[in-house]
Amino acid sequence: MPARAAALDAADPLAALRERFLLPKGVVYLDGNSLGALPAAVPPVLADAVERQWGTDLIRSWNDNSWWQAPLRVGDAIGRLIGAAPGQTLAGDSTSVQLFNALGAAARLRPGRPLLLTDPAHFPTDQYVADAVARLFGLQVLRVPAGDLPRLLAAEGDRVAVAGYSPVDYRTGELYDMAAVTGAVQRAGGLMLWDLCHAAGALPLRLDELGVDLAVGCGYKYLSGGPGAPAFLYVATRHQAAFDQPLTGWNGHAEPFGLSGGYTPAPGVGRARIGTPPILSLLALEAALTAFDGVDMARLRAKSLSLTGFFLDCADTLLAGLGFTAVTPRAPHRRGSQAVLRHPDAYALVRALAEQEVIGDMRAPDLLRFGVNALYLSHQDVLVAVRTLREVVLDGSHRQPRFQQRETVT
Amino acid sequence: MPARAAALDAADPLAALRERFLLPKGVVYLDGNSLGALPAAVPPVLADAVERQWGTDLIRSWNDNSWWQAPLRVGDAIGRLIGAAPGQTLAGDSTSVQLFNALGAAARLRPGRPLLLTDPAHFPTDQYVADAVARLFGLQVLRVPAGDLPRLLAAEGDRVAVAGYSPVDYRTGELYDMAAVTGAVQRAGGLMLWDLCHAAGALPLRLDELGVDLAVGCGYKYLSGGPGAPAFLYVATRHQAAFDQPLTGWNGHAEPFGLSGGYTPAPGVGRARIGTPPILSLLALEAALTAFDGVDMARLRAKSLSLTGFFLDCADTLLAGLGFTAVTPRAPHRRGSQAVLRHPDAYALVRALAEQEVIGDMRAPDLLRFGVNALYLSHQDVLVAVRTLREVVLDGSHRQPRFQQRETVT
Structure with a gap:
């Protein structure tokens, strides 16, 4: 050997x-699948973010150092690793929060379909969030192993709003066939949501090419963005205009500084922004992603x-x-x-x-x-x-x- | 002069x-009410968090450097500034996310009461989140200026689930009487939720003494925790056992590493944790709070x-x-x-x-x-x-x- x-x-x-x-x-x-190692690009970028951008430029950094654009900019950098053309990926919040909004928006995109499918072997937070969304929307969660999806979809496909799966079993490392699962769910009229926590940065992904509807993932595993690094959300362009998330905040408003009391969502994937993102963690993630350059x-x-x-x-x-x-x-x-x-x-x-x-x-x-x-x-x-x-x-x-x-x- | x-x-x-x-x-x-200045304690703490804790100790830092405890530890440090005894305050996520869970949990604590009160002059995200929660729970948002609350409560007080207000008008700087507003809402049987974004770190606050039910606030204004610093949530001890938030994640589970598919909330305010928090931003906030020491x-x-x-x-x-x-x-x-x-x-x-x-x-x-x-x-x-x-x-x-x-x- x-x-x-x-x-x-x-x-x-x-x-x-x-x-x-x-x-x-x-x-x-x-254990980079739990917490990626520290990319060499991170310490100097973070020191600059703290000492110059925050310490010296202060509030002006939202414009002058483009903090405001960071969620979309970092999102596009992740998009390049998951086969998503620009303007469909957003970085921020945790995977649980992004998943909540993605599942909730999916339920609203498929009214009248009462089933939400998830994997009984899925990472727990995915199951908890599915249960939480089902409770709020009056839906039912069915826990169906990926291998049993064809049978379930044949029987009850027209009642499925969304299926949320991971392409990689976080315990065993088994990889599912994303194209086959996506196709089967969509042929039944449901939406396909992939949780890419154990796939982004580890495998070539082709979200656009497979016609995936929605995806989420975390920034701290194979993307090596640091402990609790912001997560990401992918919303395919065709769904953005009708993407109606349950949890809205002022960062997702069409005119966030108009400070209006009524909510009008921004165009594009930016509407999925919620509150003010943790900029230091977000800029650390951005620096980390340069490890994938070229x-x-x-x-x-x-x-x-x-x-x-x-x-x-x-x-x-x-x-x-x-x-x-x-x-x-x-x-x-x-x-x-x-x-x-x-x-x-x-x-x-x-x-x-x-x-x-x-x-x-x-x-x-x-x-x-x-x-x-x-x-x-x-x-x-x-x-x-x-x-x-x-x-x-x-x-x-x-x-x-x-x-x-x-x-x-x- | x-x-x-x-x-x-x-x-x-x-x-x-x-x-x-x-x-x-x-x-x-x-402009420290938008982004607080950089505390001198932050750069060395953050450099240590990145280079030693993440870079060298790697995944072990969740135990060895107590990352896992950070949300509750930082929460208690904020609690000392807002008049909250330990075990009632949690740091993490954004104000919008914390507010969403606080309002949703409040609605569940007061079933059968269809009104959610907020200030028409409230910061926009508070209004958007109130609207979002009302839509999910089938409630109605009434926008009532703080001065008109007595009249509204006299007429419809028994229909009020929760009132969400800020003690300080973010535009004019006007300070409301927190004791009077809290008392009026609670006498009607509703819950009082304060948004402390413009008050925490700026004013002496007495949440426990006033018997406040719930509070949220951000970490980046008077607390000087850095751009987009994690927010905080206060849940009075008496409400914790029944606190049933709409958005749950694995960090709030009683046995997060049991990785069970069913959700059992942790005891105490820790049940309000959601996903993995942005540790770098959270440790920056913790360091920043030492500026209040003594x-x-x-x-x-x-x-x-x-x-x-x-x-x-x-x-x-x-x-x-x-x-x-x-x-x-x-x-x-x-x-x-x-x-x-x-x-x-x-x-x-x-x-x-x-x-x-x-x-x-x-x-x-x-x-x-x-x-x-x-x-x-x-x-x-x-x-x-x-x-x-x-x-x-x-x-x-x-x-x-x-x-x-x-x-x-x-």
Whole structure:
């Protein structure tokens, strides 16, 4: 395996991109799917935003440093990574808030259709928001696995307002067929909403080409925008004029400084703006996105598949007989950008690994989850991770009591 | 006036607090009610948050640097400034989002009461959010000036679910009697929700003592938390167990890392958390709040009134006969922390002033608005501002074409 890792890294056309990140020495960081590493572009941009733009230019920065335009400008920068032409993507708020407005607006775009579909394996906030919107609008949430959608749509498709799914299962890393799901939902007359939290920045996405209706996603995973970085919302151009979100604020008004008491939405995707966005976090995200400058997403995807494929191969070889099961699909077209193993001691193993500077995470009860950001990881990193995991299991160091006790957050 | 300014500043017990802010030399900043000046504590804290916490500690910072606790910790720091005992205040999201959840939860706390009261002079987002909540819940918004509340409550009080008001008129600076309004609404059985955007950090507030039900406010005005700093929400302890917000997210779950598909709210005000908060902006706000450390809010209020009173006196003397009318009430108990003048050339005057490094703002069509943050302003600043305004008007420099053309944002 070491020779193969070296050969793959030597042939990696994207190897130099690692320089765009400030990774601590000696750390193998496989949790970029929870919090991306710090891009080198961020600290100077943020220092300028604080000291010059806020400190010196003060309130004038809303004009002079284009703070006002930041949500649309950063949105378009994300749009370039998800296959969205300009003017359809907006950055701001959290994924939960964007999802709430997207689902609510979808319900209003499809009146008389009482069903809202979501994945029972979907990330919890997506399920909570779906339930919240259904309660407000008098709709019903059906939790339907992606694989069962054809059957459900055949039976009740004309009652479906919107289907909200993630292209990547956040636990297993399984990748769904976005084109097939989008087509099936739309043929039934429903709207397709994708949650791209685990896909944006990790996979080539083609929202416009697939004719997706709505999408949301977060800024802090593969986009590496920093902790709690603003989320994004995509509204296809054809839906913008009728996009009627449940939660409106003055930033989305056609004349925000007219300060009128009645709400008239702005034209375009800007109508989905709500309140004043957290500019410091937003400018950090904008700087982070420059790590993608000039990067061919198809190449990034090829490297990501090489890394996750190599991970699974290393696991086959080095972890054989040690109680692990690979969970992530082997077939490249069914694999997102993470490698997931099942083991009954997942929690303690992930903690013991972290002490060896190999950082992954786990999802209860028994999944070890290793996210792969191909912008800054190498095959050598992957090999070190799996080797360290083997060492930890073999010497039983994860059985020490300090690794067993649960913390609030992992 | 110069001698009086010097004497007042010499006797100012809070003069040294100016050192806590990084104000550009030569600038008189009277727009802290739109964007507070940069506190000196912010840059090093933010650099540490980015470079050490995010860059080096990475995902572990959610535990090791207590990011997870930040919304409640920063909330309690704001609580100390608004008269709220710990465990009732939460920081995060924008004012519009917090207001939406507060009004929606209020409607659910008072079922069967179809009226939602707000001020026709209220900041627009408050009106838009009230309309949005009314539409979702089948309620009716009545726009009732604070002065007319007694009459309305006498006639229809038993139909009022919640009244949402600001203690300070954002245009004129008029201060309402929070105790009287709160009492009147609550005697009718309604809930009182205060929007503290123009009051938090500027006035001593006594939410617990007045028995206020709910409050929201922003972090970027008198709290000086930075552009678009996270907002806050106050939920009185007695309402927390039944607080049932329309927009729920995984951060508000009782067991957020249980990743359950069904929503069980956390105990306490933490249930009002929604999605992952913008940590960088939140930590900047936390650092900014240290500018209030050890500051007696009654003393800050006394200095604020001295500054705005001196402003109005200077205007009487120096601007007499130049077409200005003072709008802010003279009586101290009716005055917030701003001084507002009416003049038909308000827009051009504010722009011409800015070129002389005196920064205020305007509200259409004819109000010049000067916000006073007593943490960093002096009577000398006030005198310079009014003198400069006099010079601009006398030499007519504001009549130059470049000051007439509107920009997007002022």
